[in-house]
Amino acid sequence: MAVLLRPLAGDAAAPLSFQRSLNKYSCRTSFPSPSNISRRFITFAVVKRSPKRLKYSSPRFTKEDGLLYVEVDPWGADTWKLDPIVELLKQGAVGVIPTDTVYAIACDLRNNSAIERLRSVKSPKENEWILDPVVIADVYGPEGLDFVVAAGTRVADPSTVVDMTGSLPRIIRQGKGPKQPWMVVEDEEDSPGK
Template sequence: MADSKTVSVGGRIPGLDLAVPRMLRPSQFPSRLSFPAPAKPPLRFRVLAMAVKRSPKRLKYSAPRFTKEGGLVYVEADPSGEDIWKLDPIVELLKQGAVGVIPTDTVYAIVCDLKSPSAIERLRRIKHIEPSKAGSKFPLSILCRSLRDIDTYTTGFPRGDGQGHASIFRAVKHCLPGPYTFILTASKELPKRCMRYGTPTAKYAARKDVGVRIPDDAICREILEKLDAPLISTSVKGLKENEWLLDPVAIADAYGPEGLDFIVDGGVRVADPSTVVDMTRITPVVVRQGKVTELLQ
């Protein structure tokens, strides 16, 4: 391959009657594909992302695609979703059973293919979810593309009882996509591995409920759309401390050695988890107060 420093771009090679075509940047290639411009991320996300951009620790992950010892792929993506082409290799990894970290509209999440039993087992090991705790506090939830995904893997939202509860479903539609996790009764379509965990001799209760989300995050939604399937997820916390890990660089340092396959860096997040609402009964019950309370007002 000719050295780019010795060839004049757009000129001629000395001694040869051959014109050297001008190099085009990827952005100059014509494309028939167009994507709707997503809304800009909240200012606090952009400011915090810029604040850590030049930190020495972050510089080692500064390449668009970075492979660390052990095979950790690190991709930096614009929070607005302007460079969604960078997400293509992440989608391919997920299809192959990879376990990785992506941003959501709240905190970062460890995700994998919902239909891959081996990937789900690896996710549990990476997150250190013990069999005895797998059925408590709903550690795994589904990141969905739309209400159709929710209808597929759950029995759906309560439709009311004729006594003032008929507006629940309309309120849910108004709030989604958004920072909510709704606990619903799982359908037969949901793989058992998403609800049960343990050895054949271990004592564990089969969960009949599962948390579902439709995140309002450009990066997360693009990954789900490109994958054309929902993902199983669990929020990212410190391995020893029960605190959210909000900086993807800190996540790489903590979970890279645990066997994580990839991280999508969408900037530093704010410690605002989703609001968790149990909708397995006629009257919704708030399990965890999170980022917003609009549904309850």
């Protein structure tokens, strides 16, 4: 609820520019109106419709062949779309979610049947990586996935890789960040003059 104070004097009381999104706050309590209060300021109590309510006007998710596919904003602006995913996880669902580095197959760790489904879906093998959610859905969907959350393509900034195992830190790959004085570049250390 928002409270709006406006000075009202004759024609100066212009209508609100966002009046369509406002509803008068109905209050069943009546307050006595003292006669000695100036009519110069009038308090309006209004309720503005939340823009987040507009989320219900667009499709929340699609369900194709029994698989729930949810597209979300990579920056988390529409986390409300994940509500059905949370409910599915609570019910023992298995699905694909984005992490900071790769996509992961996920389930509720408190649900033994969900853990068994995840194990049977993933069929863990040595030296096997699963990265693409579309491939995961295509390959593993018929075996029991319930949802896929796609956060879009996220291009990472180049990162600097520093080997900290030796006596001096060595830059293996220079990324976006600046070279710090304590870092030794691999080429400088390996040069014949050293």
